[in-house]
């Protein structure tokens with residue numbers, strides 16, 4: 001069975017990696033059911049059509065809880081191999097548990113900052129679902145992904161489209177900003193953020209600068225679960241994403257304004273589509289596909 005080459009030697013963690021581990025990981029784990037359900041609709045629409053064959057070696061970048069890595073491992077079968085890479089220890093602990101429980105033998109996980117390099121020309125396919133928008137230097141991260149591909153091999157990554165088409169994140173952020181100031185220049189962040197690859201032209205240029213060719217964008221619209229109840233939807237938004245960042249950075253002022261903010265968010269979520277599973281809002285992503293140049 002093919003093995004993965006060694007990843008480049010780790011450097012000290014960047015501020016972004018520290019932030020993912022120290023601040024965001026506990027929040028993501030608390031709301032894992034929302035994130036996994038919400039994000040899965042965007043990859044479920046594209047997974048079956050991805051150019052992955054039995055026996056392929058595949059890399060899943062920013063693999064989080066590992067559910068797409070597990071899907072890919074099933075796709076490549078026992079002769080193939082998948083490596084899920086993430087910079088966050090707690091996510092990888094979950095991912096290893098899930099893969100272990102599923103008895104998946106062709107799936108490995110590594111704790112690594114993708115921007116530092118992902119190995120040279122050893123993968124048949126590289127994938128990322130909602131991971132690349134957080135690269136502190138997007139061209140450097142995308143270049144690592146391109147360099148990891150064999151000549152002519154393909155990649156696909158999924159990123160959020162513009163804010164206006166993602167009311168599930170943007171509408172609560174707008175509500176919170178009616179009460180609190182924007183995060184300052186020195187705010188602690190997870191990197192450029194969920195909408196940093198929304199612009200098709202700018203992101204296409206970044207992909208080109210990273211050395212990709214045959215770059216295509218396909219729009220995917222899907223409803224996402226924002227919470228099982230209004231209470232949970234409020235807690236989720238005040239913990240994660242742009243609303244959560246504004247709330248966290250505002251510190252004591254945010255706590256002082258909490259009752260008014262929660263009342264306004266209650267009004268917002270009361271208008272969301274409701275099913276037995278919970279509250280749903282619109283979202284929109286790009287499936288971006290490309291390939292490494294031929295040798």
Ligand SMILES: C[S@@+](CC[C@H](N)C(=O)[O-])C[C@H]1O[C@@H](n2cnc3c(N)ncnc32)[C@H](O)[C@@H]1O
Nearest residue numbers: 062063064086087088113114115129130131134
């Ligand atoms: C929004 S989550 C998506 C997780 C997963 N792909 C999914 O769809 O459920 C973004 C992930 O990217 C990871 N990440 C962010 N920057 C990274 C980097 N430079 N190197 C590796 N992983 C990174 C985070 O730790 C996090 O797990």
